[in-house]
Amino acid sequence: MSTPVTVYVPRDSAARSVGADEVAERITAAAAATGREIRLVRNGSRGMLWREPLVEVAGPDGRIAYGPVAPEDVDGLVAAGLLDAAGTHPLHLGRTADLDWLRTQNRVTFARVGVVDPLDPDDFLAHGGLRGLRRALELSPQDIVAEVTDSGLRGRGGAGFPAGIKWKTVQEADSALKFVCCNADEGDSGTFADRMLMEGDPFTLIEGMTIAARAVGATEGYVYVRSEYPDAVATLRAAIATAYGRGWLGAGVLGSDLRFDLSVRVGAGAYICGEETSMLESLEGKRGTVRAKPPIPALEGLFGKPTVVNNVLTLGSVPMILADGARAFAGLGTGRSRGTQVFQLGGNVARGGIVETAFGVTLGDLVEGYGGGTRSGRPVRAVQVGGPLGAYLPTSRFHLPMDYEAFAAAGAMVGHGGVVVFDDTVDMAGQARFAMEFCAAESCGKCTPCRVGAVRGVEVIDRITAGIDRRANLTLLDDLCDLMTEGSLCAMGGLTPMPVRSALEHFPADFGEQPAAEPPTTTDLATTDLATTTEARR
Amino acid sequence: MAVSPEQSPDLEQRVRSIVAEHRGTRGALLPVLHAVREEFGHVDPAVIPVLAGELNLSRADVYGVITFYEDFRQSPPGRTTVRICRAEACQAVGARTLADRATSRLGVSFGETTPDGAVTLDQVFCLGNCATGPAVEVDGRLHGRVTPERLDTLLASAPREAGA
Numbered sequence: 004m005s006t007p008v009t010v011y012v013p014r015d016s017a018a019r020s021v022g023a024d025e026v027a028e029r030i031t032a033a034a035a036a037t038g039r040e041i042r043l044v045r046n047g048s049r050g051m052l053w054r055e056p057l058v059e060v061a062g063p064d065g066r067i068a069y070g071p072v073a074p075e076d077v078d079g080l081v082a083a084g085l086l087d088a089a090g091t092h093p094l095h096l097g098r099t100a101d102l103d104w105l106r107t108q109n110r111v112t113f114a115r116v117g118v119v120d121p122l123d124p125d126d127f128l129a130h131g132g133l134r135g136l137r138r139a140l141e142l143s144p145q146d147i148v149a150e151v152t153d154s155g156l157r158g159r160g161g162a163g164f165p166a167g168i169k170w171k172t173v174q175e176a177d178s179a180l181k182f183v184c185c186n187a188d189e190g191d192s193g194t195f196a197d198r199m200l201m202e203g204d205p206f207t208l209i210e211g212m213t214i215a216a217r218a219v220g221a222t223e224g225y226v227y228v229r230s231e232y233p234d235a236v237a238t239l240r241a242a243i244a245t246a247y248g249r250g251w252l253g254a255g256v257l258g259s260d261l262r263f264d265l266s267v268r269v270g271a272g273a274y275i276c277g278e279e280t281s282m283l284e285s286l287e288g289k290r291g292t293v294r295a296k297p298p299i300p301a302l303e304g305l306f307g308k309p310t311v312v313n314n315v316l317t318l319g320s321v322p323m324i325l326a327d328g329a330r331a332f333a334g335l336g337t338g339r340s341r342g343t344q345v346f347q348l349g350g351n352v353a354r355g356g357i358v359e360t361a362f363g364v365t366l367g368d369l370v371e372g373y374g375g376g377t378r379s380g381r382p383v384r385a386v387q388v389g390g391p392l393g394a395y396l397p398t399s400r401f402h403l404p405m406d407y408e409a410f411a412a413a414g415a416m417v418g419h420g421g422v423v424v425f426d427d428t429v430d431m432a433g434q435a436r437f438a439m440e441f442c443a444a445e446s447c448g449k450c451t452p453c454r455v456g457a458v459r460g461v462e463v464i465d466r467i468t469a470g471i472d473r474r475a476n477l478t479l480l481d482d483l484c485d486l487m488t489e490g491s492l493c494a495m496g497g498l499t500p501m502p503v504r505s506a507l508e509h510f511p512a513d514f515g516e517q518p519a520a521e522p523p524t525t526t527d528l529a530t531t532d533l534a535t536t537t538e539a540r541r
Numbered sequence: 542m543a544v545s546p547e548q549s550p551d552l553e554q555r556v557r558s559i560v561a562e563h564r565g566t567r568g569a570l571l572p573v574l575h576a577v578r579e580e581f582g583h584v585d586p587a588v589i590p591v592l593a594g595e596l597n598l599s600r601a602d603v604y605g606v607i608t609f610y611e612d613f614r615q616s617p618p619g620r621t622t623v624r625i626c627r628a629e630a631c632q633a634v635g636a637r638t639l640a641d642r643a644t645s646r647l648g649v650s651f652g653e654t655t656p657d658g659a660v661t662l663d664q665v666f667c668l669g670n671c672a673t674g675p676a677v678e679v680d681g682r683l684h685g686r687v688t689p690e691r692l693d694t695l696l697a698s699a700p701r702e703a704g705a
Contacts, residue, residue, distance in 0.1 A: 020685030192628030272611030288570030355672025
């Protein structure tokens with residue numbers, strides 16, 4: 004009884020929002036009261052957010068999970084043998100590694116999240132940290148880029164642009180000063196994977212950015228984090244300080260000739276700054292207005308210098324690709340969507356959280372399988388995939404495989420992999436109106452289709468739902484959506500029509516329309532290779 | 542309300558030293574404005590000419606940046622700031638009910654402060670708590686799975702009297 008037992012209580016902000024700090028305090032107090040010595044680790048979250056706060060205790064056969072644990076449950080749990088990893092309490096879930104929800108996933112980018120102490124560099128190393136960077140330092144920059152290209156890694160921020168091609172452009176650009184910028188302005192509702200990676204395994208992001216710097220010849224990097232994520236900012240800043248102390252950043256990274264300086268910049272409450280050129284303007288200390296492209300940021304980015312701009316999950320996937328080789332990553336997925344995607348289940352869902360699995364899993368598998376339907380217990384009516392600019396889809400589209408091309412063909416987008424679930428109480432005309440309202444509020448104002456179009460969009464939808472000149476106004480809305488799609492400078496105005504049109508197409512009754520017959524299921528889209536998906540999950 | 546820098550040498554001096562701390566920073570205006578806001582709770586318009594001079598920008602540039610970003614409010618907030626997430630994932634689990642309840646309980650609209658200066662009510666689009674919503678943030682502290690009753694408790698815990 005003399006060796007202290009290790010107890011894990013997440014420090015993730017979602018876990019803290021439902022009482023993890025109080026649970027940790029109560030466990031410490033209860034252990035002290037019973038004279039037991041414990042080692043308390045504040046880990047990231049395992050991503051089973053409906054079970055937060057999820058407490059784990061290290062037992063002889065691995066980590067044993069308990070959850071969701073309310074502060075008032077703690078004394079009872081301790082009395083029932085929590086500190087001996089006993090299995091008698093109703094909140095006992097068994098071995099964490101055996102839980103179906105986790106066991107069937109393929110954690111690649113999120114391999115360490117929830118497992119390690121996010122700020123312990125030795126824990127990071129003990130779980131394979133820096134293997135990717137060490138290998139990258141043995142390769143030529145060209146070979147690093149080739150590895151990333153061969154892996155098939157595409158931008159995880161939503162656009163899905165091949166990361167290797169972007170890196171090659173920056174690498175070949177002639178400039179004494181180049182930058183690596185991580186877009187951590189995760190403003191899309193229903194997405195929280197960037198935040199969880201930054202809070203749960205920040206060293207991985209640092210490692211990925213350092214590899215990118217080596218590949219393209221950059222010496223400075225910035226992580227642009229939204230101000231709504233104070234815990235992620237604090238965790239990253241602490242991890243960066245530790246990385247400097249260990250010689251993982253700064254001059255002579257790991258004893259090589261690489262110099263890479265990294266710092267965190269905090270956004271200031273502007274959704275549009277998640278758009279890459281707007282983010283660059285903001286990093287330069289300006290209003291976050293969108294830039295016209297070309298020139299592309301890879302050639303004229305931050306302060307006019309060649310710049311890699313990648314999302315957190317893109318850069319967070321790079322260490323594994325370098326460590327295990329392009330083939331291991333490319334071996335997962337379907338079609339041109341290679342590797343895994345960190346899907347996020349949110350909204351009205353019974354089992355919300357992180358599902359990292361190979362591309363190709365169906366929407367229905369995510370929502371009904373992992374998600375378990377709605378939290379309210381009512382039928383699922385709609386899901387929005389890919390953030391506020393993504394399509395609203397009915398359950399008749401649950402056969403769609405999560406694949407960039409299949410979703411695009413269905414008039415939707417995978418985006419950042421966020422899936423928000425709504426039950427049958429949702430008013431889809433209200434959601435369509437909100438899409439326009441949100442665009443009007445968050446537009447940077449640079450281009451007219453977005454700035455004015457969104458305001459007009461709200462007005463037109465209001466007239467439609469009020470039954471004023473319905474036919475004419477529906478035509479007008481369609482025309483306005485065309486104009487915004489084709490004429491906007493960036494995806495904000497360009498994609499706002501997607502939720503609007505999909506709501507109208509799939510839920511016409513909410514707009515006062517006669518419900519159309521259910522459109523035929525497009526068989527060309529129902530091509531999920533279940534065998535491959537199941538194989539990839541193993 | 543704004544105090545001119547001439548009337549408030551402390552503010553001016555403090556702002557100059559904040560700028561000095563960011564001398565080596567590229568594109569320093571946002572980090573500087575964050576530091577000003579953290580120290581004073583808001584960005585007093587009186588700092589505009591000081592920052593313009595120190596950073597070699599026009600006053601219009603500085604004003605433009607301050608007004609572009611939600612975070613840089615120009616008047617002091619209430620003693621407690623409550624932010625309610627109104628984005629889609631929280632809408633799906635009752636954010637509208639919370640929003641209506643907060644505005645009626647406090648008697649203010651979003652963006653406003655109660656007349657006694659106790660509470661500023663703001664809306665926010667996504668706090669990244671989308672699987673454990675609806676989310677409400679009180680003075681920087683995030684709360685998840687907030688029921689209407691829990692919201693009442695959170696609002697009631699805001700100190701009503703100055704210095705309470």
